[in-house]
Amino acid sequence: MLSLKVMHYCIVSRDDKRSKMMSFEISSYIKKDAFFSFDEISPELIIVIGGDGTFLGALHKYIEKVGQIKFLCFNTGTIGYYNEFDVNSFKKCIDSIKERALPTRTFSLLKYSSGSCTHFAINELILSGLVKNVEYEVFLDGEKLEDYFGMGLVISSSTGSMGYNRSINGSILDIEIDGMQMTEIAAIRSKAYSPIGSPVVFSKDRVLTFKEKNSRPGSLLADNILLEEKCAKEFTISIAQEKVICYSLEKDPFLARLKKTLGF
Structure with missing residues (x-):
């Protein structure tokens, strides 16, 4: 015994x-x-x-x-x-x-970091212009990726890809993919700004860095919880080392979630 x-x-x-x-x-x-x-x-x-x-x-x-x-x-x-x-x-x-x-199943967390300040989310981190548009330089592993100007950006996990991310035409990811996705909200295109214009999926080891431009910071929401009315001038978003552990009996949790999302 x-x-x-x-x-x-x-x-x-x-x-x-x-x-x-x-x-x-x-x-x-x-x-x-x-x-x-x-x-x-x-x-x-x-x-x-x-x-x-x-x-x-x-x-x-x-x-x-x-x-x-x-x-x-x-x-x-x-x-x-x-x-x-x-x-x-x-x-x-x-x-x-x-x-x-x-049995149990683990889920990845997204991590927001700025100096000693950290926040976590299981579904998505949203950089939102609640009152006005936000403006950021976006870097991938230290290399310039884009200049963004628009209503906001959604960084979602694979498990969170069926939520808010899907409502703004982001891609649905298999939850076995341990990564994150960046989806733009109403990005503005002009001579000065060239947004990517499509959802982008990054592997778990990638790090996104955001640098505020022209005093247009976004508010930070984690899983629809407002955490920061103004984000730091520079911060990173990545996949955290910490994991969420849930008891689960589903043989194929991605298929089960997809059926729930699509209503069949």
Whole structure:
């Protein structure tokens, strides 16, 4: 018989009747097992009950400890890209975690860096001109890539490519591709500006550098959360070393997400 170490957990639930009811049921079930110990400060397991928004909220709340955490996500929302488990299967899932029989899948994070300031996103980082257009010199691994002037830029992960990125005609990436994609929002073309005009996919080892021009900085949103009203004058975006770990049973998660996105 395996010698089991106590697993610290917490529950993050959406604020609706069904989710709160399931949160109570799960809490009542799990606290009877001495293997699990409730801990909101340093959890090793976060049980998410809701939709993708609930998952994103939980992820960003514990982002500084993401490498030490596994997420078990139950869907009581609509699409549920990350919340793949039926909430009615919670007993089986929790028992499987105790028996170390529930497989996991890792997802990459995007990383924004400027000096000692860092931010992370699992879906996308958006450089947005909330009031006026933004203007940046964009470099790839230190080499000039473009002069951008327009409403903003979206840097999405492969898992985030089916979200906001797709709505602005970005490409859908297989989530097995560990990279990032840059998609322009309403770029302005003129003699002074020559935007790329198409989504560009970069491998995981690439680094994008952005340098503000003419005092036209963008606001920074990570997974639709406003983090900086004005970005730093110079910053980089890359794939982070840290990974998000989620319990998953899907044999082909990309195909499953594609079906959800396209509605079949």
